[in-house]
Amino acid sequence: MKKGITYLFLVFSFHSFSAEKIFEKADSLYQLSDYQTVIDQYNFVLEKGLESSSVYYNLGVCYFQLEKYEKSKNYFNKCLILNPENTKCKENIKLCKLKVLKKDSPEFFYKTWWKNYSNLLKINNWYLLSLFSIITLLILTFLSTVKKKIISKYLFVVLLIVNLLFYLTTQGKEKKNKRIFNQDLQNISINK
Amino acid sequence: MKKLLFYLFTLFTFSVNAQDLQLEVKVNKNPALTSEIIQLQFSINAKGDDFIPPPLSNFHVLSGPASGFNQSYSSINGKTENKISTTISYTLQAKKEGEFTVSSASVKVSGKKYKSSPYTIKFVKDINNKSKQSEKTIFISATASKTNVFIGEQFSVIYNLYIKNGINIQKSEVFPTTFDNFWEDGIEINQKKNKREIIDGIAYTVIKYKHSILTPQKSGKQIVPPAQINLSYITRGKLRGYDIFNRPVYHQKITSESLKSKSFNINVKELPTPKPQYFYESVGSNFSLKSEIDRTKLKSGEAINYKIILRGTGNINLSEPFPLGFPDEFDVFDPNVTNKTFIGNKSVNGSKIFEYILIPGSEGVYTIPSFKYSYFDINTEKYVELKTKEYKINVLKGDLNFTKDSTNNISKKNMELEKELNFTKISERAKWQKYYFISFWTLFSFVILLIVFNIYNKNKTINPINEKRRRSTKIAIKRLKTANKCILNNNFDQFFEEIEKSLWGYFGQKFNVESSKLSKENIIKYFTDNNIGKDLESEFINLIIHCEFARYAPSSNKNMEMKQILNRAKEIIIKVETYTK
Numbered sequence: 198m199k200k201g202i203t204y205l206f207l208v209f210s211f212h213s214f215s216a217e218k219i220f221e222k223a224d225s226l227y228q229l230s231d232y233q234t235v236i237d238q239y240n241f242v243l244e245k246g247l248e249s250s251s252v253y254y255n256l257g258v259c260y261f262q263l264e265k266y267e268k269s270k271n272y273f274n275k276c277l278i279l280n281p282e283n284t285k286c287k288e289n290i291k292l293c294k295l296k297v298l299k300k301d302s303p304e305f306f307y308k309t310w311w312k313n314y315s316n317l318l319k320i321n322n323w324y325l326l327s328l329f330s331i332i333t334l335l336i337l338t339f340l341s342t343v344k345k346k347i348i349s350k351y352l353f354v355v356l357l358i359v360n361l362l363f364y365l366t367t368q369g370k371e372k373k374n375k376r377i378f379n380q381d382l383q384n385i386s387i388n389k
Numbered sequence: 390m391k392k393l394l395f396y397l398f399t400l401f402t403f404s405v406n407a408q409d410l411q412l413e414v415k416v417n418k419n420p421a422l423t424s425e426i427i428q429l430q431f432s433i434n435a436k437g438d439d440f441i442p443p444p445l446s447n448f449h450v451l452s453g454p455a456s457g458f459n460q461s462y463s464s465i466n467g468k469t470e471n472k473i474s475t476t477i478s479y480t481l482q483a484k485k486e487g488e489f490t491v492s493s494a495s496v497k498v499s500g501k502k503y504k505s506s507p508y509t510i511k512f513v514k515d516i517n518n519k520s521k522q523s524e525k526t527i528f529i530s531a532t533a534s535k536t537n538v539f540i541g542e543q544f545s546v547i548y549n550l551y552i553k554n555g556i557n558i559q560k561s562e563v564f565p566t567t568f569d570n571f572w573e574d575g576i577e578i579n580q581k582k583n584k585r586e587i588i589d590g591i592a593y594t595v596i597k598y599k600h601s602i603l604t605p606q607k608s609g610k611q612i613v614p615p616a617q618i619n620l621s622y623i624t625r626g627k628l629r630g631y632d633i634f635n636r637p638v639y640h641q642k643i644t645s646e647s648l649k650s651k652s653f654n655i656n657v658k659e660l661p662t663p664k665p666q667y668f669y670e671s672v673g674s675n676f677s678l679k680s681e682i683d684r685t686k687l688k689s690g691e692a693i694n695y696k697i698i699l700r701g702t703g704n705i706n707l708s709e710p711f712p713l714g715f716p717d718e719f720d721v722f723d724p725n726v727t728n729k730t731f732i733g734n735k736s737v738n739g740s741k742i743f744e745y746i747l748i749p750g751s752e753g754v755y756t757i758p759s760f761k762y763s764y765f766d767i768n769t770e771k772y773v774e775l776k777t778k779e780y781k782i783n784v785l786k787g788d789l790n791f792t793k794d795s796t797n798n799i800s801k802k803n804m805e806l807e808k809e810l811n812f813t814k815i816s817e818r819a820k821w822q823k824y825y826f827i828s829f830w831t832l833f834s835f836v837i838l839l840i841v842f843n844i845y846n847k848n849k850t851i852n853p854i855n856e857k858r859r860r861s862t863k864i865a866i867k868r869l870k871t872a873n874k875c876i877l878n879n880n881f882d883q884f885f886e887e888i889e890k891s892l893w894g895y896f897g898q899k900f901n902v903e904s905s906k907l908s909k910e911n912i913i914k915y916f917t918d919n920n921i922g923k924d925l926e927s928e929f930i931n932l933i934i935h936c937e938f939a940r941y942a943p944s945s946n947k948n949m950e951m952k953q954i955l956n957r958a959k960e961i962i963i964k965v966e967t968y969t970k
Contacts, residue, residue: 227806249813335832338843
């Protein structure tokens with residue numbers, strides 16, 4: 198019976214693709230605890246080129262139910278990238294870590310510093326901050342060519358370094374995000 | 390224990406050293422029948438000379454010593470190996486039954502003497518009884534190392550297949566034996582190592598085909614079931630005739646037989662009562678219990694790795710995680726069991742590691758108590774109690790508090806799907822990134838360009854005349870300062886000279902006038918050119934004239950005058966500066 202229903206849903210979903218409908222279906226399938234089909238549904242949405250933090254969150258939940266904690270953690274991480282304020286997601290990541298029980302080896306202090314520092318802002322805000330600071334720097338340099346001695350040499354150098362630091366931060370965050378989104382692809386290719 | 394280990398090590402090292410060169414003794418049949426002809430062979434992996442044979446007075450030497458020299462080259466993957474061996478062989482027969490020792494022989498290899506170890510050959514009296522010979526050509530024997538054991542005490546059972554010499558086995562089918570009420574650990578058997586044994590004057594090849602360690606699970610009389618093998622082999626039948634060399638030719642008779650060993654009983658005793666509280670069916674000897682912890686200070690929500698290592702000889706391979714009373718606030722996961730046991734000849738030994746992950750739920754100071762574990766020592770037939778260490782654990786407040794429920798199954802039920810919908814296109818995620826990358830580098834290059842431009846411009850605008858002008862006031866002020874010093878020292882002459890020089894110097898530097906052209910006319914000219922007021926011009930000239938006169942004409946109130954003149958000079962310089970700016 199359960200399978201029959203899932204097939205029915207599948208047939209429907211192929212007929213009329215609408216992300217909203219799939220969401221509803223997925224929810225009812227989830228109630229039937231047919232998690233694999235729910236995952237298939239969401240993957241279908243992702244294949245269509247649409248994404249949402251909730252899709253990743255729900256995928257994480259499904260994999261959690263299937264006790265595939267590594268994958269689950271990965272999806273929760275993706276959700277967190279799109280929606281950094283999701284506290285539930287953060288908690289779930291911790292749960293997954295506990296379940297996987299991969300003991301975090303003590304990180305070097307500078308790594309934790311970097312982590313804390315780069316997590317101060319969302320990636321988009323980092324972009325904005327970096328752009329804002331470079332524009333101010335540009336204005337200051339422009340003014341100092343027209344009129345002499347607006348800012349001291351040292352302040353100028355400091356500003357330049359700060360700008361480069363911001364740039365590096367954004368690049369680091371970008372890389373991390375990319376890694377998280379690509380992890381899944383690698384997993385799939387390994388499984389195949 | 391330490392001593393034993395030491396001896397073991399020394400033995401090992403000796404064997405390694407001796408592996409290089411050794412005079413080995415080999416006998417093709419041992420034990421042998423008195424009627425049998427045996428071959429004794431000495432061999433060494435080198436070119437040997439001066440072989441000194443052992444006394445062989447106990448034997449009939451039928452032939453020998455025959456020495457052989459063997460050399461072979463082999464090249465595998467570019468590695469060439471040169472194998473040389475020297476063998477000296479004898480053909481012997483015993484004079485009578487008994488055990489005879491071939492004492493050590495020696496050989497010289499490049500000046501060094503190598504000795505063989507003494508070798509004992511056993512000779513058994515030959516009984517040529519034909520009726521008996523036909524009776525037992527193949528049989529199985531089963532032997533147990535112990536027949537009277539406690540529950541859980543391990544013992545070994547060995548099944549041997551005895552085959553009379555000269556019998557050619559065509560086919561064999563081994564039926565598996567199962568042991569009821571026993572736990573069985575099989576030992577892999579090296580098939581190549583066959584022994585020779587003589588029973589009742591008949592030589593047999595002995596094949597050990599099954600060797601198991603059994604652990605009794607139930608008390609009472611337990612039966613070790615018989616082993617069964619189906620064999621077919623060829624024996625000599627009737628005389629068929631003679632071949633062209635006048636040798637007898639026999640019919641070949643193929644016999645198939647189903648062999649069964651005798652079954653026997655094992656008496657399994659109950660363990661003595663009362664059993665201690667922390668007894669978990671471990672029977673054996675030399676058990677030890679150890680605990681390890683990776684940290685004692687942590688934040689709540691973090692995990693502790695707690696290990697219990699059980700080591701010993703006996704039924705340790707059957708031991709399972711035993712209940713431990715961790716503090717209630719700890720979340721305990723099922724232990725990860727690592728089995729590091731090895732099957733020995735008579736029992737199993739090794740260690741088992743139970744690895745627990747503990748997650749304290751809330752902060753506080755907890756103790757992991759000392760856990761007790763008892764086992765039954767088979768040597769002393771008494772229970773022995775083992776203990777682990779006690780640990781104090783300090784849990785600090787963590788970032789996230791996990792209640793006990795959250796990590797267990799309840800967390801699964803709590804997980805619900807999100808129902809909000811806000812889809813975006815996946816391709817949009819990277820959009821920001823692209824724009825940012827381009828805009829950052831364009832802006833950055835602008836900044837760099839401007840800086841370069843600035844530096845270039847600065848170098849261009851530095852102009853010697855401007856620089857002189859700027860320096861003029863500095864020099865004037867310096868002069869005035871020395872003049873001020875002169876007031877304090879009452880040095881009148883120098884004072885007026887300094888003032889005069891400072892004024893002329895200031896003028897010259899300011900308006901870039903050569904020192905040869907310094908004159909009052911020029912002052913008027915440059916002042917009018919630069920639109921400086923007439924009164925300032927006259928004041929400037931007056932001051933210079935005044936200084937000139939003052940140097941030579943002493944006046945009564947010089948001290949007051951000097952201060953006035955200094956102030957005037959300062960004022961004039963400041964005024965000129967304000968005009969020229």
